[in-house]
Amino acid sequence: MTGPLNGTFAPNTGRWVICAKSPYTSHWGESNCGSWFGAEVKKAGYDGIIITGASEKPVYIEINDDEIQIKSAEFLWRRGTYFTTRKLKEIFENDKAKVICIGVAGENLVKYANIISEQRAAGRIGMGAIFGSKNLKAIIAKGSDLNLDVANKEKLSIAIKKARDYVKSSLASHILGKFGTAATLDMYNVTSELPIKYHTQPKWNLATKLSGITMAETILVKQAFCHSCVIGCGRVIKINEGKYQTEEIKGPEYETICGYGSLILNDDLESITHLNMECNDYGIDTISSSGVIGSLFYHFDLGNIKAVDIDGLKPEWGQIDVVQHLLKKIVHKEGIGKILAEGSNFFAKTFKISEDEIASINNLEITYHDMRSNFGMAIAYGIGPRGPSHNACDAYYTLLGIPLDEIGIKQIDTHSDGKEMAEFCSLLMDYRALYSSMIMCSFCNPLPSQNAAILEATTGIKFGLKEIKSFGERITNIKRLFNVKMGLTPSDDYIPKLLLRPFKEGGSKGRTPDFLKLKELFYNYRNWDPVTGRPRTKLP
Ligand code: SF4
Incomplete structure (x- = not known):
């Protein structure tokens, strides 16, 4: 659509x-x-x-x-x-x-x-x-028709110019444009937001080799832009020599760099670039595939699975040839690949591993922003409308100072698990639901009132801040109703224990969100029934 x-x-x-x-x-x-x-x-x-x-x-x-x-x-x-x-x-x-x-x-x-x-x-x-x-x-x-039918062309072009100028001048846009989505990787290593060794290590001294800044200084050729984008977070890279030599191709984004980098202790950015290219060619998700492979590395390391269970492979952290081998097996559903192609939860069930020790919720691997560093990600992962997603409620990004106060989304402490975090996540989830519908990239944040002006001039429907909020709320609640109809219950809104164990050191030392408390506050704020999980309010 x-x-x-x-x-x-x-x-x-x-x-x-x-x-x-x-x-x-x-x-x-x-x-x-x-x-x-x-x-x-x-x-x-x-x-x-x-x-x-x-x-x-x-x-x-x-x-x-x-x-x-x-x-x-x-x-x-x-x-x-x-x-x-x-x-x-x-x-x-x-x-x-x-x-x-x-x-x-x-x-x-x-x-x-x-x-x-x-x-x-x-x-x-x-x-x-x-x-x-x-x-x-x-x-x-x-298509060849460039004349879009909009309600008010003149108003639209004024509103668009304002929003484009505003977004172009923001610091976040400059940083994303210059260093891509991995711009903040070094910072996340310090704050323990970076996933390391299958979510069990709070910091890693080699992480900087994977950062957006390192990429810019080594293999980056230029930025890549989606249609009408004023930021250009995409990377075009080229590797001139060596095992992973390649002509210009699209480079990996933050999530892929984490999944095939820090998550499995691989510090070779060029190999990640190659794996990204392989995943794109196979048409397989880099986050889920790396999450599944990461879970296999972790549980092999713990002794919960043996080489005989996985076609004689003996994975060691950072071993890329084993990763490539597994990826191929998954895509072709060969040997252990047949099990891994069904995802981490199926893998856990098959080998009688507790699902509390798998970084996956409702059959979907979590993305790579550790909730012990940003408690808002606990709601994003545990209660998100499509399962764990960093986009449906991007607390990790918005709490870097994105100004959305106009619709009540305020900057709060990333380690809050009180009412203000439940409210923040609820409002943000609604706003991003509207984003997915209008459709705008969540890295692009004009003021909400500027978005309202664009929507009104395009559609002719009255759009103010009230509508910005109520349209989003309606979309989130409809998705929730769909999920409840498909069998989702409140007990499915959960977080595996592996992800809640506090680290003994690092940026989030000793901290972990009280997820059950956050969940209750979130349900209360949204007026969702704690027994059925259904929204109780009439849809606005
Ligand atoms: S639209 Fe978003 S994802 Fe696409 S290049 Fe621009 S900032 Fe990046």
């Missing part, structure tokens, strides 16, 4: 979203992806594409303005996403057309397979497996 702002050139609104019931979590599935595909679909004249049913044979969909064709994709089956993207543009004879596609992971129904769009991923909750189940390899789109 596109959102109302796609194609308007409001800042950072080129993203698109794919939604379905997640084959991984069985709950609400929503992937929000960058790139230029959303704007192209909009230019072709569509707000979205609804795909029902399945094809008997592999196909792809070609959208060329009003002409839509379903074509055979048998020649693309078993091919990676880089080849598929290149080939489809070649056949279409227009390099400006935009492609989304799956790799072999999606074809093989790996539960955390992604859809890849020009090296960006619609990830986390198995949307690639949904495409695979429909035998849908790809969609290529080209």
Whole structure:
């Protein structure tokens, strides 16, 4: 789906979203992806594409303005996403057309397979497996209508200019643009927000080798931008020589750097770049795949699994050839890969490991902002609408000083587990739910009143701060109702013990959020029923 702002050139609104019931979590599935595909679909004249049913044979969909064709994709089956993207543009004879596609992971129904769009991923909750189940390899789109139908063009262009200027001048935008999403990695090492050795170590003296600053000083060529973006957090990198030599490709983001770096004690940034490229080509989620592989390393280290259980492999922390081997096995569902392709919780159940010792909640691996360093992430991971997500409630980012006071989102102590944190997370979750709908990248933060002006001028619907809040609240509650209908209960809002054990040293020394207290406060604030988990308020 596109959102109302796609194609308007409001800042950072080129993203698109794919939604379905997640084959991984069985709950609400929503992937929000960058790139230029959303704007192209909009230019072709569509707000979205609804795909029902399945094809008997592999196909792809070609959208060329009003002409839509379903074509055979048998020649693309078993091919990676880089080849598929290149080939489809070649056949279409227009390099400006935009492609989304799956790799072999999606074809093989790996539960955390992604859809890849020009090296960006619609990830986390198995949307690639949904495409695979429909035998849908790809969609290529080209549109030519640049005249968007908006309510008030003049007002819109004034509102957009204000918002773009505001975002461009912010410190956060400058830092993200210069050093990418891993800009703050060194700081997170000091505050113990960085996940190290499968969430069991509070700091690591080699972490700086992975930071956005190190990348900028070594392999970075230039920034990459999604459509209409004024920040450019994307990285284009090149490795000139050695084992991981590559021409210019998209570099890894913070989450991937953590997952294939600090989480498994790998300090080689070039190898992470290579793994990122492999994951994108396979079309597999870097966060979940690294989380699953990290859990295997950890439990092998503890002696909970033996080499004989995992095809004779003997993983040692930081050993990249074993990681590559496992990744291949997962994608092709071979040997231990068949179990790992179902995720960390399935892996734990298979080997009778307590799920309290797995960094995964409701069948989804957590992302890489440690909640002992930022207590808001406990709510983001434990109660988020699509399971643990750093985007649906980005306390880690907003509490760096993003000014959202206009809608009551105030800067508070990151170690609060009181009422103010429950309120902060609730309001932020609603605001980001609106972001996912309009659609705007959460790194882009004009004042909420500036966003209201853009929405009103685009849609013609009255938008003030009240509507900004109530629309978001309604979206969060509808997603919650969907999850409850799919069987989610309050006991599913939980955090594994592994993630709550306080560290004995480091930036978060001795601290851990009281999750049950936060959960109760959050339910109270939102007026959710503690027995059923359902929102009790009438939808605004
Ligand atoms: S900030 Fe990054 S993710 Fe967001 S729109 Fe820009 S390039 Fe894309």
